[in-house]
Amino acid sequence: MESAMHYIPYGRQSINEDDIKVVEEVLKSDFLTTGPKIAEFERKFADYVGAKYAVAVSNGTAALHIACMAAGIGKGDEVITTPITFAASANCALYCGATPVFADIDPVTYNISPESVECHVTERTKAIIPVHYTGQTCDMDAIHKIADKYNLIVIEDAAHAVGAEYKGKKIGSLSDMTEFSFHPVKHITCGEGGIVTTNREDLYEKLKLFRTHGITREEKFLHKVDGPWYYEQIDLGYNYRITDIQAALGISQLGRIDKFLEKRKKIAAKYDEAFRDFNGIEIPKQAEYSNSAYHLYVIKVDKSIRKALFEYLRANNIGVNVHYIPVYTFPYYREHGYEDVKCENAEKLYESIISIPIYYDLSDEEQDYVIDKIKEFMIENR
Numbered sequence: 001m002e003s004a005m006h007y008i009p010y011g012r013q014s015i016n017e018d019d020i021k022v023v024e025e026v027l028k029s030d031f032l033t034t035g036p037k038i039a040e041f042e043r044k045f046a047d048y049v050g051a052k053y054a055v056a057v058s059n060g061t062a063a064l065h066i067a068c069m070a071a072g073i074g075k076g077d078e079v080i081t082t083p084i085t086f087a088a089s090a091n092c093a094l095y096c097g098a099t100p101v102f103a104d105i106d107p108v109t110y111n112i113s114p115e116s117v118e119c120h121v122t123e124r125t126k127a128i129i130p131v132h133y134t135g136q137t138c139d140m141d142a143i144h145k146i147a148d149k150y151n152l153i154v155i156e157d158a159a160h161a162v163g164a165e166y167k168g169k170k171i172g173s174l175s176d177m178t179e180f181s182f183h184p185v186k187h188i189t190c191g192e193g194g195i196v197t198t199n200r201e202d203l204y205e206k207l208k209l210f211r212t213h214g215i216t217r218e219e220k221f222l223h224k225v226d227g228p229w230y231y232e233q234i235d236l237g238y239n240y241r242i243t244d245i246q247a248a249l250g251i252s253q254l255g256r257i258d259k260f261l262e263k264r265k266k267i268a269a270k271y272d273e274a275f276r277d278f279n280g281i282e283i284p285k286q287a288e289y290s291n292s293a294y295h296l297y298v299i300k301v302d303k304s305i306r307k308a309l310f311e312y313l314r315a316n317n318i319g320v321n322v323h324y325i326p327v328y329t330f331p332y333y334r335e336h337g338y339e340d341v342k343c344e345n346a347e348k349l350y351e352s353i354i355s356i357p358i359y360y361d362l363s364d365e366e367q368d369y370v371i372d373k374i375k376e377f378m379i380e381n382r
């Protein structure tokens with residue numbers, strides 16, 4: 001029976017009949033985009049994370065881009081982030097003509113090391129983009145302390161951290177801006193989608209402007225008023241709008257966020273239990289200030305067997321993955337001034353990690369199968 005197990009991905013969406021119904025309702029309504037569902041989604045998401053404002057956009061990468069633009073990041077500026085992340089966390093700085101600078105990670109939490117961040121601050125540093133890797137929060141007090149000392153903007157990449165808590169407070173209102181993603185493998189999905197939350201009205205106004213071409217109809221920003229049709233382009237933005245179809249799905253999904261998070265925690269606890277005392281596997285350690293949202297569950301094994309274990313699991317229909325390849329090692333970065341960059345902890349981590357399945361609809365039986373297959377391999381190969 002085990003060998004006939006169907007494919008189990010490392011992550012996937014959970015869609016129910018309510019999700020389908022609300023999307024269908026939008027399709028039959030007057031607005032497919034720029035209608036009432038977007039504002040409703042923004043309000044509900046901002047309330048959920050405890051932020052004053054939210055601006056929803058077409059994806060998480062667009063959210064990071066407009067956040068960098070709103071922060072005034074541009075040519076000559078440096079932005080410090082982690083190499084253990086999806087490329088978008090650094091690319092957003094490049095989009096603005098700025099230079100991403102990679103600080104090393106903390107070897108225990110795998111998150112960006114505040115000490116390393118401080119080592120990389122220069123006169124040109126403008127912002128820090130910490131990433132709450134796997135859903136475990138970064139050491140935000142330490143990061144804010146550095147930001148205050150050197151007058152830096154903090155944009156949290158919380159693509160892994162919907163519902164995560166730092167010292168009992170939800171991620172989303174702690175820094176100047178926070179970005180979330182609603183890609184299907186994330187906690188809640190819009191198909192594609194992203195959002196920036198902020199408590200600052202000035203940033204909120206800029207985010208809205210950059211989402212839609214730099215165009216505004218708001219009288220307080222207009223240089224003149226020519227008539228009721230009149231609008232102005234007062235800056236250079238993009239078309240990063242999200243549709244009402246996506247926003248309606250997001251609202252429906254957000255309604256189940258507590259259930260989603262609870263299940264992820266349950267799965268993580270079961271993996272912890274299965275591997276805690278199992279020779280050859282290191283489970284992720286949790287910092288006491290963080291209540292993880294468990295976007296990913298990452299195990300560490302000896303680098304000499306990582307590839308074989310990965311291939312064994314894939315051969316057994318388990319869709320494991322590696323998060324992440326250190327961003328600066330990509331050819332694009334190596335060819336654009338990063339040929340000598342090296343973050344030792346990040347490179348060491350990369351050689352040993354595998355992300356194993358964690359998502360709402362993962363059944364007990366499927367998780368047992370994943371655990372059995374990992375143990376089976378380890379017993380034969382460690």
Ligand SMILES: *Cc1c(COP(=O)(O)O)cnc(C)c1O
Nearest residue numbers: 059060061086088159181182183
């Ligand atoms: C998913 C993700 C993003 C980008 O989100 P998209 O919605 O796919 O554009 C950015 N940063 C991290 C860490 C992510 O995991």
